[in-house]
Amino acid sequence: MKKFEIEFLPLNLPLKRKFTISRGSRVEVNNVLVKVHCDGLTGIGEAAPNHRYRETQESAISFLDAMGYYETEHPFDISRLVDKMEEQAPGEYSAKAGLEMAIYDWIGKKLKIPLYKLLQAPGRTGPRTTYTFGIDKPELMKEKVEEAHPYPLLKIKLGTDYDKDIIDSIRELTDKPILVDANEGWKTTDRALEMIQFLDRRNVFVIEQPMPSECVEEMRELRLKSTIPLMADESITGKESLKDLSTQFHGINIKLMKTGAISTSLRIIHEARKLGLQIMVGCMIESVIADTASALVALWADYADVDGHLLLTENPMKGVEILPQGHIQVRDLPGLGLENI
Numbered sequence: 347m348k349k350f351e352i353e354f355l356p357l358n359l360p361l362k363r364k365f366t367i368s369r370g371s372r373v374e375v376n377n378v379l380v381k382v383h384c385d386g387l388t389g390i391g392e393a394a395p396n397h398r399y400r401e402t403q404e405s406a407i408s409f410l411d412a413m414g415y416y417e418t419e420h421p422f423d424i425s426r427l428v429d430k431m432e433e434q435a436p437g438e439y440s441a442k443a444g445l446e447m448a449i450y451d452w453i454g455k456k457l458k459i460p461l462y463k464l465l466q467a468p469g470r471t472g473p474r475t476t477y478t479f480g481i482d483k484p485e486l487m488k489e490k491v492e493e494a495h496p497y498p499l500l501k502i503k504l505g506t507d508y509d510k511d512i513i514d515s516i517r518e519l520t521d522k523p524i525l526v527d528a529n530e531g532w533k534t535t536d537r538a539l540e541m542i543q544f545l546d547r548r549n550v551f552v553i554e555q556p557m558p559s560e561c562v563e564e565m566r567e568l569r570l571k572s573t574i575p576l577m578a579d580e581s582i583t584g585k586e587s588l589k590d591l592s593t594q595f596h597g598i599n600i601k602l603m604k605t606g607a608i609s610t611s612l613r614i615i616h617e618a619r620k621l622g623l624q625i626m627v628g629c630m631i632e633s634v635i636a637d638t639a640s641a642l643v644a645l646w647a648d649y650a651d652v653d654g655h656l657l658l659t660e661n662p663m664k665g666v667e668i669l670p671q672g673h674i675q676v677r678d679l680p681g682l683g684l685e686n687i
């Protein structure tokens with residue numbers, strides 16, 4: 347029998363600049379650092395709670411506090427942990443993701459093997475990551491384009507009534523390929539189609555969540571008409587029918603903080619592949635700890651948006667690396683491959 351002590355601490359992370367999307371602005375994110383201790387080894391994880399799913403730092407901490415500890419005869423069978431967390435309470439997927447990540451990190455350390463090898467990833471280098479711009483006035487784009495200099499792909503948040511001005515002001519400065527995230531910001535099919543036509547002439551390679559998740563019929567029409575691949579984000583939390591989503595979108599954006607586990611994310615990826623869906627792996631605003639776990643999952647993806655940690659003033663550890671051409675790479679170290687700075 348193994349008994350894991352669960353430790354959790356508030357992880358408050360100031361952002362380099364105010365970050366705005368169609369739902370609101372933030373200057374700091376309030377995440378939770380998760381540690382598990384057993385056999386003299388420590389596994390590390392992070393929860394990044396999201397208000398859209400009614401999760402907060404406090405609710406994530408309450409969940410972990412209520413778990414107390416994790417005792418099991420089968421520490422290497424992660425599905426038992428996932429079941430146990432589901433029995434503990436519904437929802438709270440970020441806390442669940444943080445704990446599963448920590449246990450997985452411990453497993454890799456205990457077996458002295460990097461998780462990318464244990465989980466048989468295609469390699470330790472993944473797709474190029476995008477670098478995200480929150481919503482801002484078009485006149486601020488010059489500064490942001492300069493800041494994004496090291497990264498070859500941009501992700502631009504839209505969903506305003508001046509979306510075209512934002513894109514035009516960026517296009518005056520750079521022709522880097524752009525991934526657009528509307529965060530449900532286009533409320534009618536006509537508006538979405540007008541934007542897709544506009545963006546199609548401006549080197550936009552993917553659009554995330556053009557319309558609200560409840561617009562199922564509208565999305566079916568849009569998927570048939572769009573000349574740019576459309577990715578589900580707010581429309582997928584991990585519980586939906588992938589077959590139904592495949593009638594609305596060309597692909598899905600998977601996030602650990604929504605699926606609640608690395609293992610669940612990998613299962614969804616394999617099922618989505620069978621339906622011909624493209625795969626993107628994204629993140630919340632999270633430190634390098636959770637981004638390293640997201641990067642691990644992104645090793646199986648077509649597109650990666652694993653830049654949360656790049657938006658912070660500082661990071662607590664060393665983890666996922668971004669190679670000069672923008673590709674993500676996990677470290678060749680046991681577990682997640684995190685290192686103290």
Ligand SMILES: [Mg+2]
Nearest residue numbers: 527554555579
């Ligand atoms: Mg998104």
